[in-house]
Amino acid sequence: MTKRTQVDVIREAVADRIVHGHLKPGEPLDEVSLAAEFGVSRTPIREALRQLEANGLALSRPHRGAIVTKLSxxxxxxxxxxxxxxxxxxxxxxxxxxxxxxxxxxxxxxxxxxxxxxxxxxxxxxxxxxxxxxxxxxxxxxxxxxxxxxxxxxxxxxxxxxxxxxxxxxxxxxxxxxxxxxxxxxxxxxxxxxxxxxxxxxxxxxxxxxxxxxxxxxxxx
Incomplete structure (x- = not known):
């Protein structure tokens, strides 16, 4: 079994909130707040958000940060x-x-x-x-x-x-x-x-x- 990384933990936690509806479509995914919550730098947060975007759960907006989306x-x-x-x-x-x-x-x-x-x-x-x-x-x-x-x-x-x-x-x-x-x-x-x-x-x-x-x-x- 591959060891779970910081990025895996963050991605899974945020994805879980999205699919449960705790984070609603259109809500911002603030890198600074997430980094503080998980006690990490913004680098793993950015990678986790990038993966969430690839999975259709986030949308990155130029110069405005990422927001929540969700598969219909x-x-x-x-x-x-x-x-x-x-x-x-x-x-x-x-x-x-x-x-x-x-x-x-x-x-x-x-x-x-x-x-x-x-x-x-x-x-x-x-x-x-x-x-x-x-x-x-x-x-x-x-x-x-x-x-x-x-x-x-x-x-x-x-x-x-x-x-x-x-x-x-x-x-x-x-x-x-x-x-x-x-x-x-x-x-x-x-x-x-x-x-x-x-x-x-x-x-x-x-x-x-x-x-x-x-x-x-x-x-x-």
């Missing part, structure tokens, strides 16, 4: 459709090319997510989920597909993380992963692709459900 529901739908097809292709190729020790390693990786899923340990399961999907991309044996899938995943990362705030979502995700792994082990590319595609589209539905809760007005006693 249509943009999210379109991006998730692309992600689903990239991951489905990765799973299909895994079923066709993985064998022997590589299959055993994938099964072991999947099983390592059982405990955090069962215990609803969201932080641990998020890390496991990243490792699992990265293994599927790498297992495809297609370096360009892996690179492309990782790039799209980075764009969707804040939203994919949001899904795990849904009720018992880690446990459900682990069951969906089990269907994918079973198809890959069986060498059934078509079934693996369908299981993965279904999984990613369920993720989109889970994200929408959590966002709907965030949008709901606060309950008044």
């Amino acid at each position: 529901p249509q943009q999210l739908d379109e991006t998730f459709v692309v992600m689903a097809e990239l991951e489905a292709l990765s799973a299909r190729l895994c079923a066709e090319v993985l064998a022997g020790g590589a299959l055993a390693a994938l099964e072991a990786l999947h099983e390592s997510g059982a405990r955090p899923a069962r215990e609803n340990d969201v932080a641990a399961y998020r890390l496991h989920n990243e490792r699992f999907h990265a293994a599927i991309y790498a297992g495809s044996g297609n370096a360009f597909l892996e690179e492309t899938a990782l790039a799209v995943r980075r764009r969707l990362a804040p939203f994919r993380n949001l899904q795990f705030e849904g009720y018992q979502r880690p446990e459900a995700s682990h069951r969906e992963h089990a269907a994918i792994v079973a198809a890959i082990v069986a060498g059934d590319g078509a079934r693996a692709a369908k299981a993965m595609r279904d999984h990613i589209l369920i993720v989109r539905e889970a994200v929408e459900a959590v966002e709907a809760i965030d949008r709901a007005p606060p309950h008044r006693a």
Whole structure:
């Protein structure tokens, strides 16, 4: 697992605020204030904002600083459709090319997510989920597909993380992963692709459900 840098921590924290609606579209992302909050220089703040802009969550304005943007529901739908097809292709190729020790390693990786899923340990399961999907991309044996899938995943990362705030979502995700792994082990590319595609589209539905809760007005006693 790659060690998280200052930039990663800042980017993820600000992205989390944006997708939860704590930072609204049009609000400024002030470098000085963020640098003071995170106890860093403005250099990692600038890089984090640059990455947020690349992911569609910020907009840099010449001489006026960055402001919050957010992917619209249509943009999210379109991006998730692309992600689903990239991951489905990765799973299909895994079923066709993985064998022997590589299959055993994938099964072991999947099983390592059982405990955090069962215990609803969201932080641990998020890390496991990243490792699992990265293994599927790498297992495809297609370096360009892996690179492309990782790039799209980075764009969707804040939203994919949001899904795990849904009720018992880690446990459900682990069951969906089990269907994918079973198809890959069986060498059934078509079934693996369908299981993965279904999984990613369920993720989109889970994200929408959590966002709907965030949008709901606060309950008044």
